[in-house]
Amino acid sequence: MIQQHTAAPRAAMHPVGYAGMLARRPDLPTAGVERRAQSGHGGIAKCSASSLASQPKKLVDSPKPHRIVVVDDDTGFRESLCALLKSRGYAEPATCTNGQELLEMLMESPCDLVLLDLLMPKVSGLDVLGMLRQANLDVAVVVVSGDSMIESAISAMRLGANDYVRKPYTAEMLLFSIETVLRRRDLEKSHRQMTDALAQSERQYRFLVEASPDLIFTLDEHFNFSFISGHVASLNGYLADDLKGKPFLSIVFEEDLERTRYTLERVGHGACSTELRFVGRDESAYRHYDVSLIPIEASAAKVFLGNARSCRIYGVARDISDKILNHDRLAFLAYHDALTGLPNRALFCDRVGLAMVQAKRSGMKIAAMFIDLDRFKLANDNFGHQKGDELLKDVARRLQESLRETDTLARIGGDEFTVLLPGLRTREDAAYVANKLVADMRKPFLLADVEVTLTASIGISIFPDDGEDIETLLRHADIAMYHVKSHGKNGSGFFSNAMDEATSRRVSIESEIRHGLEVGEFELHYQPQVDAATRHIVGLEALSRWQHPASGLLLAGSFIPAIEEIGLMPAFTYQVLETACRDLRHGCELGYDMPRMSVKVSPRVIEQDDFLEHLLGLLHQYAVPHESFEIEITENVFIGDRQKVSDRLLQISREGIRIAIDDFGTQYASLSYLRYLPVNTLKIEQSLIREIERSDDKSPIVRAIVAVALGLGLDVVAEGVETEVQAGYLHQLGCRSMQGYLFGQPMGFEDIAPLLSRRAI
Structure with a gap:
């Protein structure tokens, strides 16, 4: 709007006239107005310094936050207007003398209000308004001009001016206009912020909902x-x-x-x-x-x-x-085998328990079967685990097809399955089913376009004859299965009490072996090996003995298989090696000229990755010369991974440790192995020596072994020599070393010491 300096128009534009405004705002000063004419400027209002000084100063706690810029080419006008604004609590206004300066200032920092004169050199106020509008700058403009032409006021308002105050003006009129424009600007800014916040909140809500x-x-x-x-x-x-x-x-x-x-x-x-x-x-x-x-x-x-x-x-x-x-899958896996989908042990036991309850009510019998695949490991090793899993699935399908709908087939792990046969009248019913399953397993399976033949060993226990609870019934079926495997496999058999006694004895022996290893009940006895010509002791073979607290001294054959079966052979062998090294060192410290020491080592221990490291550590610990130690291996070491065994024996031989093949000629060894293996000694098994009964007896096997050994430059030791006839015949063949009862029984280190001091028998 265009504000006039006379009271009547002002009162017409506002409901409260000048008189009423002054009555409500007695603090507003009435500024004196000095008129002066300038070229090109019309009437310019100027508040006198004496008038402003005579006005009572208003105490302001803090400047109003708005930033105002005064644009006028009249220095006196700029100063008086700045003084007026400061007296009303506004911060120190910025000033410009022309529109060009204003535009440069606004480009650097924004402001809230521009008090703009229209009549300025170079860039007029209207030009400035046009540029502000074109640049879309967020700034309010109140025109304070002496231009009396109504067209100028209209143009200014059209170009975006917020108000128009003509010079000369009264202070209250100008301040009222400034406050009104700033208040409106603050309201619009607050409204925009609120609108933006609401829009942002709505967008966020919609995003959260949709996302x-x-x-x-x-x-x-x-x-x-x-x-x-x-x-x-x-x-x-x-x-x-x-x-x-x-x-x-x-x-x-x-x-x-x-x-x-x-x-x-x-x-x-x-x-x-x-x-x-x-x-x-x-x-x-x-x-x-x-x-x-x-x-x-x-x-x-x-x-x-x-x-x-x-x-x-x-x-x-x-x-x-x-x-x-x-959840459903986990529930399924809790009671089923993941590979075959068959019930697992938990579900199988649950069904056995339910079948027992029903059998007690009906007076019928039930059978529990334990099935183990005899040749599965061979197929799994040859074709890989993935093909092995496919084979297990085929086995499960074939077994399931041979059973009734009321029967339960379960897989309890590896290649072991269990079967529940409820509602049986006689044991023969179970035997019929078992024989059928054994026959079905003999039929070849097609695996990777190759026919694979498996066999099954099945143990059977009957409720209530062989057990009245789940655990006993399944354990007895397991015992019966192991009995079948130990007697040739590929068949079925029922549980008997004699099997339970043998199993209990085996469990008892295992417990006694573990205890014996802990308390040191196992010891070494040494049997001398003598030179066939001079009868001098050239070696000692370390033989394990068990000083059993109840049964007395036990030979190795009575406990070594059990140690092998329960997986204690590595620990037992390392204990034997350490004892032999310690006794060998002890003999040297006593002044004996100690002969070579021979120790049997299981093939499974030879294949251990840390065996050589452990052996070398013991030899170093007890200062035993490597050439004074000999490892005896049995021929069945060759039925495993031949390349791995060959590499391991070569490593041992490179360390200067001797290698002997025990019981040569009775098991699986091929003479061709001797051509590339680092073997030093062949030991002829004592069963072959017993065949020599007379001095003119011709034993072709012994003669062949000695001839091969001599031809390959190997030492030969004949075991189990008990008569002079055997000794004479072997010496005649060229056998250089012998051992047996003819020269001395195995004995403890304390007992063999006198023989070592003499070195001759």
Whole structure:
């Protein structure tokens, strides 16, 4: 608006006239006005310095925060206007003498209000308004000009000026205009901020709703959808618009409808939740959801939804289909084998327990079978574990086909299966099924286009004859299976009490062996090896003995197989090696000229990765020369990984440790092995020596072994020499070393010491 300096127009423009304004605001000064004429400027209002000084100063706690710029080419006007603004609590205004300076200033830092003169050199006020409008700068403009032409005022207002005050002016008029414009600007700024905040909040809310993995919806008083998030499309194939206005129950799975109706009716009494299934758009599948329903008051619904329809329920549905699927799978795996899908031990035992209860009521028998595949490990090693798993699946299918629907086949691990046969009248019924399973297993399987033949060993126990509880019945079936395997495999057999006694004895021996190793009941006896010509002692063979607290001294043959079976052979062998090294060192410290020491080592221990390191550590610890130590291996070491054994023996030989083959000629060794293996000694097994009964007896095997050894430059030791006839014959053949009762029995280190001092027998 265009503000006049006379009172009448001002009063006409504002409901409160100048007199009323002054009555309400006695603090507003009435500035003196001095008129002076300048070329090109018309009348210019100027507040005199004496007038401003005579006005009472208003105490201001702090400057008003607005930044104001005064633009006028009249220095006196700029100074008087700045003084007026400062007296009213405004911060020190910035000043410019022309429009060019203003534009440069606004480019560097913004301001809230520009008090602009129109009549300025170079760039007029109207030009400045045009540039501000074109640049879209956020700044308010009050024109304070002496231009009396109404067209100039109209042009200024059209170009974006917020108010127009003509010179000369009264202080209250100008201040009122400034405060009005700034107040309006503050209100507009606050409104914009509030609008932006609301828009941002709405965008954030919509983003959260649409981006949420959950399905968010509202229902009206008739349980129809009034809002549903767009996520429904990716879950069930619907579009949000497809469901608006439709009943909530229209997408609920039929079997869950009654429960869902009950839940919806209860929402009025408070929030509730339930699990239900939503059908897809094609109604061919459904998914599981965990649904939370919250009641909404009608007034709140109207505020949020912006319509007259009452929103009764706010709901959130979370898809838990994967969770349900995983739960079901975990529940399945808890009672089934992951590979074959058969029941596992837990489910099998549960069914055995149920069958026992039914058998007691009916007076029938049940049979528990323990099945072990005899040749599976060979196939698994040859074809790999993946093909081995396929073979196990084929075995499971074949076994299942041979059983009744009421029978239970389970896999309890590896290549071991169990079978439950309920409702039997006689033991022969179980035997018939077992024989059928054994026969079916003999049929070849096709694996990787190769026919693979397996056999099965089956142990059978009968309830209630062989056990009246689950654990006993299964344990007896297991014992019967091991009895079948130990007697040739590929068959079936029933449990007997004699088997239980043998098993109990084996368990007892295992416990006694472990205890014996801990307390040092095992010891070494040494049997001398003598030179066939001079009868001088050239070696000692270390033989294990068990000083059993109840049974007395036991030979190695009575406990070595048990040690091998229970997996203690590495620990036992390392203990034997350490004892032999310690005794060898002790003999040297006593002054004996100690002969070579020979120690048997199991093939399984030879294949241990740390065997050589452990052996070298013991030799170093007891300062035993490597050439004084000999490792005896049996021929069955060659039936395993021949390359691995060869590499290991070569490593041992490179360390200067001797290698002997024990019991040569009685097991699996091929003479061709001797051509590339680092063997130093062949030991002829004593059963071959016993065949020599007369001095003219011709033993072709012994003669051949000695001839081969001599031809290859190997030493030969004949074991079990008991007569001079045997000794003479062997010496005649060229056998250089012998051992046996003819020269001395195995004895403790204290007993063999006198022989070592003499060195001759």
